[in-house]
Amino acid sequence: MSQSIPVPQAEKASRRFTLEMIGFSDAEKRMLASTFRLTGRRDFCYIEPVELDQRADIYLINADNAEALQSLREHAPNVHSPAVIIGREPVSVGWPFVQKPIQWMRLFEHLDEVMSTALLERSKREKNSDTHWDGQTYRRSIDKKLPAEPVFMPPRLNESVLVVDDSATVRAFMRIKLAPFHFDVDFAENGEQAIEMAQAKSYTCIFLDIMMPGIDGYEVCKRIKSNGDTKKTAVVMLTSKNSMFDKFRGNWAGCDAYLGKPVPENDLLATIARFLPSARS
Template sequence: MNASSAESGPQQFVVELLGFNDGEKSLLASTFRLTGRRPHSPFSYAEDEAGRTDLYLVNADHAQAMAELRLRGPNLYCPAVLIGGDDGQPWPVVDRPIHWSRLFDTLDKVMLVALDRRASRKSESSDSSMARRRTDLPRLAPVAPARPVRRESVLVVDDSTTVRAFMRSRLTPFRFDVDYAANGETAIDMARAKSYTCIFLDVLMPGIDGYEVCKRLKSEPKTQATAVVMLSSKSSPLDKLRGNWSGCDAYLGKPVEENELLATIARFLPSARRVVNAMLGTEQP
C-alpha cells in the first residue's frame, strides 16, 4: 500500500519490514490495519507493497536484515525502528515481547521527527527556488557551503544497562550527540573533556554518588553551565532537597515517566523543543 494523505483520518506511512518470518509479517500487517482507528493519533501505518518506504521496521536479531538495513541507508527523512536486540545502531529499539502500544508510540515519535526534518528541507528548497527566480543572472553565483547543524551533546550516567538502553531509545529520535558513562568518576572526566548541554545523572552508583558528581560539576567553571538532571528511585522531598543542595537543575524519579522526561528534554535541549511540544500537545500558537 502506498502512503496516502486522506482528506480525513490519520496520515498513513508505508513500512518496509526486514527480517521477519511470514507469521510475524502477517501479525504486523493485521496490526497496521488497526492503527487508523487509534484515538487521538495523527498517523497510521501499512506494509510496503509498492516499493515506496517511509520507515523501516527491522528484526534486530536477524543479521541479514541488519545488513540489508545498512545497504538501504536509513536517514533523518526515512528512519528505522529496531525490534529486539541492539548492537549499537543509532535507532530506537522496541524490546521483545512486543508491547503494541509502545511500538506504535515509538513509530509515531520517529515519524514526527522525520516530518519535521522533511518540512525543514522543503522550506529550504522553496527558499532556494524563489531566490533563483528573482535573479536574472545566467549562472548561479558560487554559494558558501552551509554551516553544519550543531547537534546538542548529552551525557547519560547510570550503572544500569537497562536504564542506559531506555534513555538511548528516548533520546535517539532527536539525533542528539549522546555519550554514556557507568560511574561518576568517568562522567566527571568526560564532562571536563567535552562540553555537554545536558547530563542525565543517576544518584546511586558505585564509587561517588550522583550528589557528589553534581557538586563537582557545578563547582567547576568549565562544567557549571551544563544542565544536570538527576535520575533516582529515591524521590522523597528530602532526596529532592539533597538534589537541589548539590546544584541539580531537575530531579526525575525512577521509573521515569515518559511525558515528564519529554518535558525535561524540551526544557534543557532547545533543538527538540518544537517536536516535543507537538508530541505533548503543548505547541504554542
Template sequence: MASSSHHDSSAAQRFVLETIGFSDAEKSLLISTFRLTGRRPFHYVEAAAPQERTDIYLVNADNPLAMWQLNARAPSVHVPAVLIGRQQDALAWPLVTKPIHWMRLFEQLDLQMRLAINERARRCNANGAAGGTEWRGGISRRACDRHAPHRPLFEERRLQESVLVVDDSATVRAFMRSRLTPFQFDVDYAENGEKAIDMAQAKSYTCIFLDILMPGMDGYQVCKRIKSSSATRDAAVVMLSSRASAFDKFRGSWAGCDAYLGKPVGEDELLSTIARFLPSARDTAQALLARTG
C-alpha cells in the first residue's frame, strides 16, 4: 500500500472524524465545511458505516457530557482529539477557540493526524521487528484492527468546481483568489456585470460571488439575469456588499441570490458559505429531503 509520502498528488488521505457534543445545527455546519478538505492532502469525513473506526475526535469542550464521552472513548496518540470551545484551562488535547477559524481548525487536525501517523508507523515497525506480523500502521489503531477489512487510505480528489468572482476591486479579487485556490477551485474573474453574464453563459459555475456596486449593471440586475436564464440559473449566487441592512438583504433575496455576505468578507464565513453549495452538499441535502418526504 502507498505510504503518505509516496502517493499521487491528485489523491487525498482519508480520515474518519467523529464529532461529539455539538448541536444538530453545529454538526451540519462542521460536516458541510469539512467537505472542503476533500481538496486538501488530508480529507476528513464522517463514518460511512457503523463499523468504521474513528481516526480522530472533534469535541465540544464547553459540553461536560461531551468531554465525559470523549474520555470513555479513550483517545490516544494513535487516535487523537481536537477540542473546540471557549475554555482556556489546561486540557489534555489541543483547543481551537470559538468562534471557529476554519483554517486553524484544519491545520490543527492535520497536525494531530501527522503525529498519529508517525506513532502508528513507529508501532508498525516495532511490531514487525518483534513478531514478523504485518501491521498496517497507516490504518490500524488497535491490535484487533489487524484483521479488519482494508479501507482505502487514499481517495481520488473530485473534479475541480468552477467559481466566478465578479468585483471591480482588484483587492477583493486578490483576497478571493488567495482563499479559494488552496482548495483546488478553478477560479475565474470578471470586473463588471456584462462580462460576468457572458462568462456564465459560456461556462458552468458552481458558485458566483457577485459584488453589488459596480460600474454599469449593478449586482441585483446581474443576479436577476443569471437566475432567469435556464443556462445559468443552477449556479449559486452569493452577493457581496458593504451594505448589510435588512432592506439590502431583502433586495438580494428578491433578485434571486442564494446567500449574502458583507464586506469585508471573512475567511471563515466565505469557506462555510461555499461549502453549502458544493455538489456533494446538495446531494446530501436532497437525500435527507427524500428520506423525510
C-alpha cells in the first residue's frame, strides 16, 4: 500500500544566513555549496556571499589549512557572527568542530545552534540600543562590508520524491532522513505501484529498490525511462549489489545513480543535492 507524507499548503519562509567558507579549495567549495543549497528547504538556510565584499553572518573554517586558521583570528568571530570548524584533527579554538569526513546533518545542527544563539544575542543588542543596529556599526573593520540582504527566503519549492522499497525498515529510514527537508514524499512497496504512481504524479526523483516482489527495479526503471512523460525523472537505485554487472544492468535500464544499502546518510544528501532543482539552482 502506498503512503504519503502530506505537505502543508502554506510553507513558511526559511531564515537565510550568508556563510563564508575560508581555507577550502574551489572543488571543496563547490561540493559544500551544492549540499548547502539543500538547507533552503530547512528553517535555517545557508548561502554563499553573492558579492566579494558581502559581509558574512557565519564562517566555515577549514582547520587543515594553516592560513585559514590565521584568517579565523583576523576575522575574530564572536557570538553575534560565529564560526564552525571542519578538519581531520580537532583544534581548540572555542568554536564547534566537525571532523572529516563531514557528517552533513551534524554540520547543519552545529550551524543552526550557533546561529540560534547569534540571533538571540542580536535581538538583545537591538533592545538595549537607542537606535536600530544597521549590521555594521558594531562590527570589526575586517567585516564592515555591504549591509545584509533580506534575511528571509521565499517559501520552498514543492518537490515530490518517490521511495520504492518492500522493506518497511528502509521506508522508515528514508522518511526520517527526508523529513527535515520538507519534501513531498510518497512511498510504494513494489514495482507495479511505483509505475502507477509515477504515471499519475510528477516526481523529481525516485529512489528505487532493485530486488522486490513482482517486477524488479531494473524493469521499473526501464519503463519509467522509456515513457515520454516520466523519462526526465531522476532514478536512483537502492541496492546491496555492487558488482560491475549489476551497475551495467542499471545503466542499461537508464538509472541516474546508485546508492548502496544500508544507505549512508551523507551519500543520500549528496545525491539529493545532485538531482533536485532546488539544490542545483
